[in-house]
Amino acid sequence: MESSTATGGGSTGGGGGRREATRQKLYEAAVTLIAEQGFSATTVDEIAERAGVAKGTVYYNFASKSVLFEELLRHGVGLLTASLREAADRSAKEGGGTVAALDAMIRAGLVFIDRYPAFTQLYVAELWRTNRAWQSTLMVVRQEAVAVVEGVLRKGVESGELSDEIDIPLTAAALVGMVLVAALDWQSFQPERSLDDVHAALSRLLQGRVGGNR
């Protein structure tokens, strides 16, 4: 269903769907390899080989190795952000309140990581690196994701559900970190656990049933 049509219907660009399919294959190959080995240790030859494509094709489709990587990052974080936002909105519609919304976002985060573990790994590994070409891309993209969480927290404070003592940016970062790290640990070191287990543990922590009042 993919490549045979060169017609491309109303799509822009001369080649139609073939090109997009190639790019997709390259993304997929790159994300796994870079997550496993890191950006510098992954060669363009490897990416091309894993995608089943010649090296030249990589450079036909992307200006450089790092441009390929940057577009990968943008695409992936876009997906995550959309997923978080959707979870928050749905929860809001169901009228569960702020804590329910946070909980829904935790679950959405876990589902995302479960589905795209390689991307998550790569994101975490690169996020705090300074001195790299794509650093600014990463910062923008990070802020987008954290902002979704901050938005929910802010609403909670405004509505009086959450104490106005809480530090919104720091708390948002901590929550994101909690989910990220717990999920990566789950994938790497306790893959036998179910998503529900992990969600339950994080939920308990969020709701203060670990260190909390009783």
Place this chain on the structure above:
Amino acid sequence: MESSTATGGGSTGGGGGRREATRQKLYEAAVTLIAEQGFSATTVDEIAERAGVAKGTVYYNFASKSVLFEELLRHGVGLLTASLREAADRSAKEGGGTVAALDAMIRAGLVFIDRYPAFTQLYVAELWRTNRAWQSTLMVVRQEAVAVVEGVLRKGVESGELSDEIDIPLTAAALVGMVLVAALDWQSFQPERSLDDVHAALSRLLQGRVGGNR
């Protein structure tokens, strides 16, 4: 001065001898560079230059680039573990209970990260990578650190202070992640905040004053 190595500390100039001093300088140079650029993107020549040492000296002191890195990891995580354990023990001696011990460990973690940001960054970036030579080293060393947190949680459950519903390994991972990510975010994106601010935010989260009962 700013020494962001996790390798400094303890041994004063006198004890180690000339060779040890050289190794320290190499650790310090390597940790910063690798945190900034990643392992593969950092060259041995760079490390030697930053350490103010000839390239041959690197190979006189370490069998290879990756051996240097592995020893760096072991050393750094050793310091972190010791610091966490000490915080937990001191808190236990003061009789503050489990939550106080967890809180003390959070602070110890923050202090460590504040002192050795480069090491922390590098550790997080490498921790979930598969396929690398030092992967097994990392797993051992990670388990050591998480085990300290798990120990405290376990004690809390046994003494009835914590619900026995909590999932100890997952909760420990989540707590570690929370501290790690919040601290790295603090360093990278909100460096103007004080350690106390960050500690307070995390403390609140731990004690359930965010999503918790009231």
Place this chain on the structure above:
DNA sequence: GTTTTTGCACTGACCAGTCAGTTCAAAAGC
């Protein structure tokens, strides 16, 4: 006199990026 460091030339592997050439399906010409 032994250990450690230096300086530097050298090698062999590896790798990002290039480019001249190939493929093939659709459009144009007949």
Place this chain on the structure above:
DNA sequence: GCTTTTGAACTGACTGGTCAGTGCAAAAAC
């Protein structure tokens, strides 16, 4: 219909450069 042309997509050998690691004689430190 059928041949020819076009050009986007793709190919893979090749280049120029980089880098881990070596070898070694001489200096420095202890």
